Amino acid sequence: MRRPTIKDVAERAEVSLKTVSRVINDEPSVQARTRERVRQAIAELGYQPDPSARSLRSAQPYALGLVYDNPNPYYVIAVQNGVLSVCRETGYGLQIHPCDSSSPNLANELIELVQHSRLAGLVLAPPMSERNELVTELIAHGVNLVRIVSAAADPQDGSACVYVDDRDAAYDITEHLIQLGHSRIGFLWGGKSHGSSWERYKGYEDALREYGIPLDAELVVEGDYSFDDGFRGARRLLALPDRPTAIFGSNDEIAAGVLAAAKSSGMNVPYDLSIAGFEDSPFSKQSWPALTTAKQATQDIARHAAHRLLQEIREHAPKASPNEGFSPELVVRGSTAPPRPKA
Amino acid sequence: MRRPTIKDVAERAEVSLKTVSRVINDEPSVQARTRERVRQAIAELGYQPDPSARSLRSAQPYALGLVYDNPNPYYVIAVQNGVLSVCRETGYGLQIHPCDSSSPNLANELIELVQHSRLAGLVLAPPMSERNELVTELIAHGVNLVRIVSAAADPQDGSACVYVDDRDAAYDITEHLIQLGHSRIGFLWGGKSHGSSWERYKGYEDALREYGIPLDAELVVEGDYSFDDGFRGARRLLALPDRPTAIFGSNDEIAAGVLAAAKSSGMNVPYDLSIAGFEDSPFSKQSWPALTTAKQATQDIARHAAHRLLQEIREHAPKASPNEGFSPELVVRGSTAPPRPKA
Numbered sequence: 178m179r180r181p182t183i184k185d186v187a188e189r190a191e192v193s194l195k196t197v198s199r200v201i202n203d204e205p206s207v208q209a210r211t212r213e214r215v216r217q218a219i220a221e222l223g224y225q226p227d228p229s230a231r232s233l234r235s236a237q238p239y240a241l242g243l244v245y246d247n248p249n250p251y252y253v254i255a256v257q258n259g260v261l262s263v264c265r266e267t268g269y270g271l272q273i274h275p276c277d278s279s280s281p282n283l284a285n286e287l288i289e290l291v292q293h294s295r296l297a298g299l300v301l302a303p304p305m306s307e308r309n310e311l312v313t314e315l316i317a318h319g320v321n322l323v324r325i326v327s328a329a330a331d332p333q334d335g336s337a338c339v340y341v342d343d344r345d346a347a348y349d350i351t352e353h354l355i356q357l358g359h360s361r362i363g364f365l366w367g368g369k370s371h372g373s374s375w376e377r378y379k380g381y382e383d384a385l386r387e388y389g390i391p392l393d394a395e396l397v398v399e400g401d402y403s404f405d406d407g408f409r410g411a412r413r414l415l416a417l418p419d420r421p422t423a424i425f426g427s428n429d430e431i432a433a434g435v436l437a438a439a440k441s442s443g444m445n446v447p448y449d450l451s452i453a454g455f456e457d458s459p460f461s462k463q464s465w466p467a468l469t470t471a472k473q474a475t476q477d478i479a480r481h482a483a484h485r486l487l488q489e490i491r492e493h494a495p496k497a498s499p500n501e502g503f504s505p506e507l508v509v510r511g512s513t514a515p516p517r518p519k520a
Numbered sequence: 521m522r523r524p525t526i527k528d529v530a531e532r533a534e535v536s537l538k539t540v541s542r543v544i545n546d547e548p549s550v551q552a553r554t555r556e557r558v559r560q561a562i563a564e565l566g567y568q569p570d571p572s573a574r575s576l577r578s579a580q581p582y583a584l585g586l587v588y589d590n591p592n593p594y595y596v597i598a599v600q601n602g603v604l605s606v607c608r609e610t611g612y613g614l615q616i617h618p619c620d621s622s623s624p625n626l627a628n629e630l631i632e633l634v635q636h637s638r639l640a641g642l643v644l645a646p647p648m649s650e651r652n653e654l655v656t657e658l659i660a661h662g663v664n665l666v667r668i669v670s671a672a673a674d675p676q677d678g679s680a681c682v683y684v685d686d687r688d689a690a691y692d693i694t695e696h697l698i699q700l701g702h703s704r705i706g707f708l709w710g711g712k713s714h715g716s717s718w719e720r721y722k723g724y725e726d727a728l729r730e731y732g733i734p735l736d737a738e739l740v741v742e743g744d745y746s747f748d749d750g751f752r753g754a755r756r757l758l759a760l761p762d763r764p765t766a767i768f769g770s771n772d773e774i775a776a777g778v779l780a781a782a783k784s785s786g787m788n789v790p791y792d793l794s795i796a797g798f799e800d801s802p803f804s805k806q807s808w809p810a811l812t813t814a815k816q817a818t819q820d821i822a823r824h825a826a827h828r829l830l831q832e833i834r835e836h837a838p839k840a841s842p843n844e845g846f847s848p849e850l851v852v853r854g855s856t857a858p859p860r861p862k863a
Binding site: 225239240254257258261268272273280289293404433437440460465 | 593614624633776777783802
């Protein structure tokens with residue numbers, strides 16, 4: 178069977194060879210619609226760009242690296258798939274490198290990874306992306322990188338990043354619960370090494386303040402981004418004499434733990450307890466009832482991060498290339514409802 | 521900060537340098553207990569073997585490749601983590617390559633992947649591992665590989681593999697339902713391109729035959745290894761005039777779909793309907809009620825596959841190196857119970 182060539186792609190997309198080459202090399206000088214047509218032709222033909230045919234600058238390294246430390250399979254797979262979609266279009270491989278974000282050796286570990294595996298650059302997921310001394314040391318060693326961080330605005334510290342406005346989305350979730358009539362709203366933290374945990378907590382706090390609801394420290398429980406911590410935290414909140422009528426878990430895994438805790442106590446969700454998560458994971462759509470959450474376009478975010486990394490690698494981008502921001506959106510489903518009237 | 525050396529590892533593990541080197545190079549001539557001690561020292565020190573210090577034969581390629589096509593994040597992450605644990609001990613990187621298992625171009629795609637990314641070898645997950653013409657072509661092109669396949673015994677076709685006895689475990693699940701008193705037992709298929717789907721169906725069929733229960737084609741529904749197909753299949757079975765009292769979903773994702781379908785019809789699981797899955801995914805422990813399933817040690821299976829691949833790469837193994845088999849085990853949880861007595 179004959180392998181499709183770049184010429185086949187050009188014919189199918191009805192563009193010049195040069196245009197196909199520009200799209201493959203991810204150069205900015207192609208119109209969005211044309212780029213889409215070329216990508217579609219590549220996908221339909223199953224065309225595989227030959228990495229050795231790329232520009233000399235990028236001919237040596239064959240792969241990008243993805244660095245993460247996250248217990249949530251849905252998040253990790255979405256990030257992988259986003260970066261992979263860009264790797265496919267540009268002929269790069271993808272090496273994955275889950276790591277221990279608290280390791281004091283991490284900078285050396287990543288510098289060696291890049292050198293030994295000859296990686297063209299790294300995508301740093303949170304929380305590694307939020308350890309400034311780590312990022313600084315990697316850049317000082319000449320490592321190309323892009324960071325995915327939680328922030329309301331571009332940190333403008335000169336490094337390439339994609340930023341996600343978790344605070345705003347957490348505000349929206351809390352406001353949704355308040356507008357349903359809840360005032361006793363529990364909050365379960367994600368891991369404190371993640372910037373997103375702090376941002377989500379601030380969004381919760383801001384909304385309570387805005388609506389004049391006093392913050393009750395008893396309703397706030399620390400923990401990690403895990404099902405088990407959601408279960409444990411919810412059990413603690415539901416055992417309070419004046420228990421909350423709604424619980425906001427900092428991600429969908431936590432919210433899944435809250436749902437299990439509520440059901441195991443014989444509660445009817447949402448009538449006895451409203452539950453909200455954050456992430457819009459497949460679980461949030463599949464649970465019964467489905468979870469109110471914030472839709473975080475993780476795959477798109479990772480895709481943009483990979484594109485931003487390629488700009489860094491190729492130095493095609495102007496000096497102050499803009500960093501992109503994403504805002505997760507409130508998605509209301511069956512797990513939230515007005516509280517029962519007090520008897 | 522000083523990087524730990526192989527000498528530090530030897531001192532901490534109280535063994536010779538040669539022994540550490542043998543463990544790093546994955547040579548078989550080290551006692552299990554000693555190997556464990558060395559691995560622990562490596563982990564505690566955060567020691568990173570230098571790939572260039574390995575034997576000349578393996579000095580060139582820096583990474584293994586993992587090839588999969590599976591919609592289930594839990595499965596994919598478990599396979600990745602199993603292969604990665606071996607990569608870490610031996611200094612290899614891991615490139616991931618999700619692909620379209622039905623692509624006619626797949627052999628070329630994988631041969632190019634190996635060449636361009638200079639991969640030392642590939643771990644093939646199902647269903648690619650079960651496409652014999654693909655495996656043959658890759659081997660003919662000198663690609664080192666190991667296959668993870670569903671089979672009751674070593675296929676003994678000369679290729680390296682790890683085999684999983686799905687049929688036996690599916691028999692056990694069906695027998696468990698029969699012994700609870702069920703005789704109307706629905707079965708929801710996984711994707712037919714997966715050998716495991718066929719093996720699990722045969723286990724179901726074998727158990728029914730063994731217990732003298734006639735097979736009712738109406739109770740068997742085709743589909744894929746997905747939540748949505750589980751939901752759809754269950755809705756169809758629950759709409760039958762003489763509906764099943766138990767449903768066996770071919771994996772936990774399917775069973776999760778069955779659970780959602782049952783709850784959305786207001787049924788009380790397990791009293792109105794028993795549900796069993798297959799895989800022992802985190803979801804199966806976290807759902808309410810938790811799912812009866814078969815515990816499939818996916819991470820261990822992948823770990824053994826990676827070890828087997830390294831034997832192939834290093835040609836240290838005797839010609840007829842044994843392939844290892846795994847048997848998933850029945851895990852009984854709250855989602856299965858005796859059927860309600862007929863009114």
